[in-house]
Amino acid sequence: MASNKIFSEKLSRYYSWFTVGFIIFLAVLAILEREGFPRVWIGYMFMFATILLYAWIGVISRTSDVSEYYVAGRRVPAFFNGMATAADWMSAATFISLAGGLYLQGFDGLAYIVGWTGGFCLVALLVAPFLRKFGQYTVPDFLAARYVGRYSGNVIRILAVIATVLVSFTYVVAQIYGVGLITSRFTGVDFSIGIFLGLASILVCSFLGGMRAITWTQIAQYIILLIAYMIPVVWLSMKHADNPIPPIAYGKVLDKLSVREKVLANDPKEREVRAIFQQRADAYDAKLKALPKSWDDGRIEAERLVERKKMSNASLIDIREAAHDLGNYPKDPEEAERKWTEAKALNLARAEPVASHTAPFPAKDRAGSDAKRNNFLALVFCLMMGTAALPHILVRYYTTPSVQETRMSVFWTLFFVMLLYITIPALAVLVKYDIYTSLVGTEYSKLPAWVSYWASVDKVTPLVTITDLNHDGIVQLGEIVIDGDMIVLATPEIAGLPYVISGLVAAGGLAAALSTADGLLLTISNALSHDIYYKTVDPTASTQKRVTISKLLLLVVALVAAYAASMKPGDILSVVGAAFSLAASALFPALVLGVFWKRANQQGAIAGIVAGSAICIYYMLHTNPALGGSSANQWFQIAPLSAGVFGVPLGFMSIAAVSLMTPRPDQRTLDLVDHIRSP
Amino acid sequence: MNQRSSQARTPRQRYWVRTRRLTLALLLVWFFGTFGILFFARELSNFTFFGWPLSFYLAAQGMVIGYTVIVAIYAFKMRKLDQSLENKNSNGIE
Numbered sequence: 001m002a003s004n005k006i007f008s009e010k011l012s013r014y015y016s017w018f019t020v021g022f023i024i025f026l027a028v029l030a031i032l033e034r035e036g037f038p039r040v041w042i043g044y045m046f047m048f049a050t051i052l053l054y055a056w057i058g059v060i061s062r063t064s065d066v067s068e069y070y071v072a073g074r075r076v077p078a079f080f081n082g083m084a085t086a087a088d089w090m091s092a093a094t095f096i097s098l099a100g101g102l103y104l105q106g107f108d109g110l111a112y113i114v115g116w117t118g119g120f121c122l123v124a125l126l127v128a129p130f131l132r133k134f135g136q137y138t139v140p141d142f143l144a145a146r147y148v149g150r151y152s153g154n155v156i157r158i159l160a161v162i163a164t165v166l167v168s169f170t171y172v173v174a175q176i177y178g179v180g181l182i183t184s185r186f187t188g189v190d191f192s193i194g195i196f197l198g199l200a201s202i203l204v205c206s207f208l209g210g211m212r213a214i215t216w217t218q219i220a221q222y223i224i225l226l227i228a229y230m231i232p233v234v235w236l237s238m239k240h241a242d243n244p245i246p247p248i249a250y251g252k253v254l255d256k257l258s259v260r261e262k263v264l265a266n267d268p269k270e271r272e273v274r275a276i277f278q279q280r281a282d283a284y285d286a287k288l289k290a291l292p293k294s295w296d297d298g299r300i301e302a303e304r305l306v307e308r309k310k311m312s313n314a315s316l317i318d319i320r321e322a323a324h325d326l327g328n329y330p331k332d333p334e335e336a337e338r339k340w341t342e343a344k345a346l347n348l349a350r351a352e353p354v355a356s357h358t359a360p361f362p363a364k365d366r367a368g369s370d371a372k373r374n375n376f377l378a379l380v381f382c383l384m385m386g387t388a389a390l391p392h393i394l395v396r397y398y399t400t401p402s403v404q405e406t407r408m409s410v411f412w413t414l415f416f417v418m419l420l421y422i423t424i425p426a427l428a429v430l431v432k433y434d435i436y437t438s439l440v441g442t443e444y445s446k447l448p449a450w451v452s453y454w455a456s457v458d459k460v461t462p463l464v465t466i467t468d469l470n471h472d473g474i475v476q477l478g479e480i481v482i483d484g485d486m487i488v489l490a491t492p493e494i495a496g497l498p499y500v501i502s503g504l505v506a507a508g509g510l511a512a513a514l515s516t517a518d519g520l521l522l523t524i525s526n527a528l529s530h531d532i533y534y535k536t537v538d539p540t541a542s543t544q545k546r547v548t549i550s551k552l553l554l555l556v557v558a559l560v561a562a563y564a565a566s567m568k569p570g571d572i573l574s575v576v577g578a579a580f581s582l583a584a585s586a587l588f589p590a591l592v593l594g595v596f597w598k599r600a601n602q603q604g605a606i607a608g609i610v611a612g613s614a615i616c617i618y619y620m621l622h623t624n625p626a627l628g629g630s631s632a633n634q635w636f637q638i639a640p641l642s643a644g645v646f647g648v649p650l651g652f653m654s655i656a657a658v659s660l661m662t663p664r665p666d667q668r669t670l671d672l673v674d675h676i677r678s679p
Numbered sequence: 680m681n682q683r684s685s686q687a688r689t690p691r692q693r694y695w696v697r698t699r700r701l702t703l704a705l706l707l708v709w710f711f712g713t714f715g716i717l718f719f720a721r722e723l724s725n726f727t728f729f730g731w732p733l734s735f736y737l738a739a740q741g742m743v744i745g746y747t748v749i750v751a752i753y754a755f756k757m758r759k760l761d762q763s764l765e766n767k768n769s770n771g772i773e
Contacts, residue, residue, distance in 0.1 A: 107720075107734075107735055107738065110735075110738040110739055113738065113739060113742075113743065114713065114717070114738055114742050114743070117742070117743045117746050117747075118709065118713055118742065118746050120746060120750060121705070121706075121709045121746050121749050121750060122709075124749075124750040124753055124754070125702050125705060125706060125709075125750075125753055126702070129757075247740060251729060251730050251731050251736075252730070254730075254731065254732075254735075255730060357735075358724065358731075358732045358734075358735040359724060360720035360721050360724055360734050360735070360738075361720065361721060369721070373717075373718070373720070373721070376717065377714060377717055377718065380713065380714070380717065381714075384713075403761075404754075404757070404758055404761060407753065407754040407757055407758070408754050410750055410754070411747070411750045411751050411754050414746060414747050414750050415747055418743050418744065418746075418747050421743050422739070422740045422743055422744070425739035425740065596699075674691075677695050677698070678691055678694065678695070678764075679694070679757075679760075679761040679764060679765075
């Protein structure tokens with residue numbers, strides 16, 4: 001106990017110095033910028049300094065001891081484990097996309113805020129303390145030990161490993177994608193080089209030191225990402241509400257925002273822009289009704305246009321543009337129907353008047369609003385259950401010295417997550433107010449610099465486009481399209497902060513993505529090396545060999561994940577949400593019943609894991625258009641993302657039904673349950 | 680009848696009964712505080728809380744803070760339970 005306290009004090013001292021050092025580093029860069037240091041170099045400094053730091057922590061905490069490598073020696077104090085888990089938890093999605101989602105969706109985006117925090121109640125009450133008391137290395141370890149019986153324990157273990165790997169892999173690909181995006185944007189290197197730069201630091205860190213190195217790195221990453229998120233928000237909150245505490249200050253701005261929303265909803269110029277979109281939607285509607293003839297006409301028209309351009313000696317750019325349009329023309333009436341339906345929906349959405357930021361479930365009629373509410377509840381449900389079953393989060397609770405420390409550690413995790421999460425809605429409102437008041441209404445000749453910068457970052461699918469649709473020379477809200485993912489990264493520029501802060505925010509985003517990727521990669525490689533190789537293939541392997549195998553697998557998994565990310569899978573971010581549903585359906589029922597229901601047996605668990613994940617995967621494949629399904633197949637209009645809302649209850653019911661039909665678990669299992677239930 | 684059976688329990692069993700009761704109570708708060716409120720979010724948005732529309736405030740910040748409190752209460756109460764079990768065991772009271 002005394003040594004724990006000394007260790008804790010030592011850690012506090014280290015990380016306090018680290019924080020001070022980081023702030024000095026910031027100040028130095030700020031001074032350099034004022035002295036005319038080029039911007040590109042500031043970007044480089046942030047990227048390389050932080051990446052080197054993470055790698056350095058990896059080098060000094062290198063280890064090949066099994067317990068150190070897998071669970072950081074089980075001596076991480078609750079406070080610090082909470083901080084590390086918070087960084088592990090908050091991914092690129094939280095840091096980069098969440099505020100943007102709130103900006104675009106208003107109240108409906110809050111499902112992520114509620115779901116991603118409420119899940120920790122389940123972690124604390126139902127899972128984490130019991131896993132710690134059990135005290136092995138992985139989640140499949142627990143399930144395999146709890147559900148012994150007729151079949152070999154490896155059946156459950158392998159099912160759990162499959163679920164773990166599937167969930168963590170989709171998640172890690174998204175993180176590496178985020179790493180590539182940030183490094184390439186802020187240093188100008190190629191996307192795939194950006195991926196490997198980020199990966200190098202992950203590898204040095206987890207390869208050398210496993211869980212131990214990752215833990216100490218994640219704490220540093222938490223500090224960086226917190227500072228990076230807070231500075232721009234505090235600034236904006238001072239600017240618009242004269243109050244440096246954003247979660248309190250934005251109440252005032254919310255009032256002003258809703259006044260502004262009402263003004264914009266009735267503004268004649270805004271109506272004009274919305275009418276243009278209504279016309280476009282109507283045009284698509286007419287074309288859709290006249291299919292397949294309209295497809296033929298359109299194609300002939302496009303071909304003629306190219307011919308005419310060539311004949312009339314138009315400029316090369318004009319001809320190329322016309323040819324490009326022809327090349328993109330739907331190949332057949334079916335494709336035309338799909339594309340035009342999409343275009344119609346897009347234009348219709350932009351023809352809608354401004355929705356109130358705070359109104360829950362806005363829709364045209366009561367039924368539409370009810371469907372939105374049900375989806376909101378379903379998404380919250382899946383995110384919560386998924387949180388309580390994500391292997392890379394749960395293994396972190398193996399690393400504390402005792403069960404009591406684990407309970408405290410979940411509290412600290414949620415506390416550190418909360419610090420950021422109550423600020424995110426504030427950021428969304430502040431940025432929205434800023435854009436509604438200072439960007440809307442400016443003249444096109446005086447657009448702020450950040451607009452052109454962010455519009456040129458990605459030429460194919462621009463992150464921000466502003467086009468003067470009604471040719472009045474003034475920006476209307478209806479003319480702005482912003483991609484949610486750029487909101488946080490562009491906030492410093494929108495707020496008019498120096499470039500150092502932009503670099504800092506990028507470093508923060510990188511820290512969020514890297515810390516999560518670290519944890520995920522380690523979880524995958526440990527599931528493969530510990531659960532498959534050591535427990536299933538070669539139980540006599542020496543500890544040295546186990547750690548070596550784990551390190552090799554880590555390299556392989558990292559390279560495969562980097563390769564997958566470099567293919568730029570377009571809708572990977574929507575797949576991340578699906579990972580939560582899958583984790584919830586496959587693992588949550590078996591974990592909870594394993595602790596709270598002694599009668600649950602092996603047959604039941606097998607049935608539960610298989611049935612839960614099967615229905616989840618079936619529903620996603622069947623209803624997600626990107627995976628070859630159709631939204632017409634939805635049950636109760638629930639989005640494919642929330643498939644877990646069917647998977648979790650089915651999982652619980654299958655475990656209960658099959659367990660009751662088959663014999664009770666043996667005495668050893670009952671003793672194990674008694675053991676994990678006592679403190 | 681009920682009382683006798685609860686007295687026949689060992690301290691460890693009593694500990695588990697109390698743990699379960701605490702868990703259930705907190706889960707009920709968690710459940711109704713989340714899904715109950717969100718289900719009626721449209722109705723609640725007519726009320727305000729220090730100027731915030733109530734349902735927006737609850738979903739954006741109130742619930743997050745509430746969850747943190749739930750987890751804190753659990754950690755605190757469970758520590759007390761652990762300690763009382765330890766005392767009983769060391770005093771030899773069966």
